[in-house]
């Protein structure tokens with residue numbers, strides 16, 4: 148009898164092309180390679196210089212999301228092309244050239260299937276349980292929600308995968324994050340992962356792959372599981388994953404690239420066997436009690452600096468670790484926040500609803516439930532950026548776009564937008580945003596901009612009140 | 627992988643600069659607005675852009691890379707969890723472009739570490755206590771010696787310590803072996819694997835296009 152194995156171990160074992168030796172790392176096979184414009188140009192250039200083809204174009208797909216305008220009509224509809232827009236357009240055009248030259252399928256700007264790379268992979272049914280998924284992007288961890296081993300890679304590795312469909316990998320450790328209990332009304336998957344990041348700290352899971360377990364994770368929808376797995380990297384984890392179950396299969400069934408007929412039945416049987424075996428052990432485990440979990444928000448300049456929305460801003464002088472104390476001091480100075488004060492009530496300039504963390508249809512429904520019949524507060528700019536063209540169409544079919552535009556929010560085309568502020572959607576220096584994205588680093592949403600990370604419910608509540616607000620106070624639920 | 631001989635990182639002596647902050651993320655090392663480049667070179671002047679320059683583009687004289695002590699330093703000593711956040715290899719290209727051949731910290735983010743090694747930028751992990759001393763006791767002109775072959779870091783106070791470096795990365799760097807060539811050399815194993823594991827997906831097929 149074989150020893151009991153974790154989900155991670157099964158995925159690892161199943162993709163070994165050549166085992167690790169004392170002198171060489173393992174060669175790990177890649178089932179799905181997602182490509183976008185920002186981290187691929189130099190990799191294609193390397194293949195070109197070496198005269199190499201793309202080994203497995205049928206396992207590769209590209210889209211444009213980071214540098215693309217979220218205004219209608221793409222680059223050609225922009226009133227003027229300044230230097231920055233020209234550079235963005237050149238990068239996007241380069242991806243088209245590279246994909247055509249190397250035979251890589253591309254979902255370009257304007258395509259009905261275009262969107263943020265981590266939104267479209269699952270949406271098209273390309274991300275499937277048991278797969279290894281990589282992308283030149285750290286939030287590739289999103290795809291772990293399907294019971295896939297999914298992780299971000301650098302551009303040199305993008306070239307490796309394009310040319311060989313393989314990666315040199317040393318084996319990570321495993322960390323079980325068990326979330327038990329049940330979420331209260333007004334508390335969402337985003338709050339769960341912000342609480343996990345706060346507990347682990349921004350580097351707490353370095354060197355580990357996380358498996359999320361427990362009753363709360365089981366009860367989450369696929370979109371919510373993606374939100375949780377998405378931010379695994381914010382605790383430093385190599386990847387985050389959830390064992391596939393009926394929720395996973397129901398999501399996948401009938402999607403463009405999902406197996407059909409007998410193949411589907413066979414696949415589901417194989418996928419069911421992926422769950423961590425009874426008696427398998429993790430290198431470490433932490434548990435989070437969801438019963439008492441409130442909505443969360445970050446106060447600092449990394450995603451681990453999070454707190455309950457009902458709390459006061461922590462006092463750096465209370466941190467016992469010197470490094471943490473210095474970081475917190477500097478973070479509060481950058482954020483312009485005062486220790487000991489309530490964060491609720493802080494005036495907000497911008498609300499950003501979007502990113503691969505929270506731009507799926509259920510996120511937009513959450514936000515709309517708060518904004519329906521209300522208006523964006525005077526002086527606040529609210530930006531709603533669907534994760535993909537498909538999400539956009541779905542939202543419009545439900546009339547969600549009307550809820551947002553009637554409230555005075557901007558309804559945009561799909562893309563990364565202000566999550567990374569590469570495309571011109573950006574905070575101005577000093578502006579404070581409540582954002583549903585995943586990073587609150589200094590200047591992440593624009594030079595000098597300040598970010599509070601929160602759930603779609605909390606972001607929507609800030610939009611309509613103009614200040615950071617506990618969304619439960621607008622939702623007729625008890626706090 | 628970059629050739630250590632060509633880059634002169636087999637063993638070298640250098641002054642070092644200090645960034646005494648923890649969790650320096652790759653957005654600080656190279657802000658996203660510089661990622662529209664399609665080249666690996668040219669990012670050095672923008673390393674730590676928003677810490678290094680005022681909003682009007684003038685250098686901040688207080689920032690270490692703008693001071694005399696920063697000139698010619700090939701080693702950066704920085705706080706714990708260096709290189710966290712985005713996977714952008716541009717961060718490594720920017721550091722290399724700014725003249726760095728090694729970064730010392732008490733820990734590194736996983737993706738950054740891999741990217742660094744692929745480009746011959748040595749991530750040197752030391753005990754927190756050593757890092758604290760390196761930061762607190764730095765004197766002008768103080769030098770370090772990095773010896774990749776011996777895996778030793780000689781500290782300004784004369785002590786030589788071993789640092790961990792993955793044996794394969796070290797072998798590649800010292801012998802000018804490229805990871806890509808190594809992987810291409812594994813083609814037989816790859817062919818055998820693929821024969822047993824045919825692809826279930828075909829991204830080129832637009833069956834029931836959405």
Ligand code: SF4
Nearest residue numbers: 286502503563566567
């Ligand atoms: S939405 Fe943000 S985090 Fe996600 S892929 Fe785009 S830039 Fe990266």
